[in-house]
Amino acid sequence: MSSATTFYDFKPLDPKGTPFDFTQLHNKVVLIVNTASKCGFTPQFAGLEALYKDIQATHPSDFTILGFPCNQFGSQDPGTDDEIQSFCQRNYGVSFPVLGKVDVNGDKAAPLWAWLKHEKPGIMGLERVKWNFEKFLIGKDGKVKGRWASTTKPEALKEAILKELGDAGKKSEL
Structure with a gap:
């Protein structure tokens, strides 16, 4: 799988090929999503x-x-990292980090994704991502707290995120 033993050990590449050090995410709640344009x-x-x-x-x-x-998944993100960044910003105003393109399944799966699937297997214990826009929630302690299918809309995750932030029960308009 990987030599990483905790979430904070990973250093996936950003769109420019520079390692994105997860140690900077200590004590943060992180939602990880495999995307496609x-x-x-x-x-x-x-x-x-x-x-x-x-x-x-x-x-x-x-x-x-x-x-x-x-x-x-269906070759639905064929662009370069630069093209993907441009697409996300131009069409959706994305301001959260979109890192470098990865494989999430198979022999060439990025180590982070192998770890995520191992820590929180899918239905029937399968360690694979089924499609684009699967979501994993990492708690402040660096542990995988939840996993949601592509069909789960982002707004449905707000309560789980607020719970991990220590704001359970607080609601706001989204």
């Missing part, structure tokens, strides 16, 4: 951005979303 779920970028801005308004240093473009 030509998928039926692509409009979830709008929901992710709204969720990000809403929670950032009250927890500016305690929460982030990390997008990981993936071209493994």
